[in-house]
Amino acid sequence: MQPIDVQFVVGLSGYFVKDLQAVRQSPQYNPLRDDNISPRTPGFKSVVQPGQVISILLHLPIGGVAVGDCVDVIFSGAASRDPLFVADEHLEVLESVVRPWLLGCDISSFRRNGEKVESGWLGLHKRSKLHSAIRYGLTQALLAATAQVHGCTIAEVISHEWGTRISNRPIDILASCHRNDTLQLDRMIMKQASLLPHASFVHRSDVGLDGSILVDYVRFVAGRVRARGCSGYWPRLHFDVYGTLGDLFPQLDRLAAFLDKLAHAAQPYDILIESPIIASSKAEQIRRLAELRMLLLRNSTRVKTVADEWCNTLEDIKEFADAGAVDYVQIKMPDLGGIDNSIEAVLYCGVKGTGCCLGGSANETEISARITAQVALATNPDFLLSKPGIGADEGLTILTNEMLRGIALTKRRLSRI
Known part of the structure; x- marks a missing residue:
């Protein structure tokens, strides 16, 4: 079973992103008033910036829509993390490289699709990986799609494909x-x-x-x-x-x-x-x-x-x-x-x-x-x-x-x- 359409929607994430290196090396700092501090981490235009998200919407032939959100962490670009996630910088790749693959992938199971998302991509420079935020959102949408196809929870998909036992109580x-x-x-x-x-x-x-x-x-x-x-x-x-x-x-x-x-x-x-x-x-x-x-x-x-x-x-x-x-x-x-x-x-x-x-x-x-x-x-x-x-x-x-x-x-x- 394959998606019949894909949409990419830019929106707001749940908090904001901060330049950790600049914050830690500044004698004083206010998280929302940082005019006196210069950014130090590549990609940051200011020390504190609004967080962004790209929602990936997979339209399914069974009538539903599976959603995943591409998002990064607050302190992006720090301690070997991928660079700051700027939504507009990834839309062209999503449309030209990722969309065709999504429309042709089998969503009846998840694990193989997850492995593909994590691999190098033909169409990217030196078959490089997608940004970690994109990989995160893509696999969310694909996992949600597999659950909808089988009419079960996401936990049940994981339990089936990895052989785990589902907890009978909420995790702390x-x-x-x-x-x-x-x-x-x-x-x-x-x-x-x-x-x-x-x-x-x-x-x-x-x-x-x-x-x-x-x-x-x-x-x-x-x-x-x-x-x-x-x-x-x-x-x-x-x-x-x-x-x-x-x-x-x-x-x-x-x-x-x-x-x-x-x-x-x-x-x-x-x-x-x-x-x-x-x-x-x-x-x-x-x-x-x-x-x-x-x-x-x-x-x-x-x-x-x-x-x-x-x-x-x-x-x-x-x-x-x-x-x-x-x-x-x-x-x-x-x-x-x-x-x-x-x-x-x-x-x-x-x-x-x-x-x-x-x-x-x-x-x-x-x-x-x-x-x-x-x-x-x-x-x-x-x-x-x-x-x-x-x-x-x-x-x-x-x-x-x-x-x-x-x-x-x-x-x-x-x-x-």
Whole structure:
């Protein structure tokens, strides 16, 4: 079965994109007023720009439309990621190269189509790959099309083609909150988010010259959960520090000692620290994170580390997992390109005993978030990142309800067999 038509529609993504290099190297910065900062990453015209999306609409002969959204992450072009995604730069290739292939491809199964999307393309310079954002959106649409053809959920397609078992409960979600929004934090506590608050710390000034601002914030969040949470609510606390701690404490023993201080501030809850270090290369990133993790284990420090930067592709994730560099990797789905890569990444982490967050970016859309929820049901990652946006409520609602609906539909179908 083949699509009968294809449309490409340019729209808005769920957040905005930022030049991470410029932000980290600027003494002061305001996320929406950056006139005094010059961009440093190729492709950026300003340090902060609106995010863009190209929706791919596959019109099916059975009457439906399968949709996928091409989108990149907030910090595009950083730490080996593909360049900033600018929609207009890709429309010609989509129309001239991708459209003819889509109209001729068999959508009755997904996995082979996913492999094609990830390969080099005849018609592109040196048979290069499509941008990761395009590969992400294309495979979303193709996966959704296969599900519609068979009248089943996306999770069921993945379960059938990869031989996985669909979860009978929703996967835990990390609710991503602004660190200066106490009301937002309180709502996530009230809704019993499994992990919170993410609360990005991008600049060294965010954590304090000696890290004291971060320590105080961790202590505040733990206290807020104790004060506002209901009996039996026991979330994990997660904080994304974007390498600021490695900048502050370049010696690993001092960094490990500081992380122990954070663990005490988080008591009685477990704490996860994402990107404690951002090194200058992938090899150095893996080496330093692995050494840090060994220090933490040796000192019985109750902190789990999460890799993000330099851990962008399926091959990267395998290298981090093989090295035992961290406790968790974030599988940042737009960076991996094809959805099949994210599926493979979760399954590989499971084999290696490395935890994983099936994540992505606030810059995504409700379409990619719903598909992420279906992928999660079929592959069982440790947790998801709430998306799109950083409103927390919206992402928590979209992901939770999509998983609950998927579970209900699967159970209903199984009961009729």
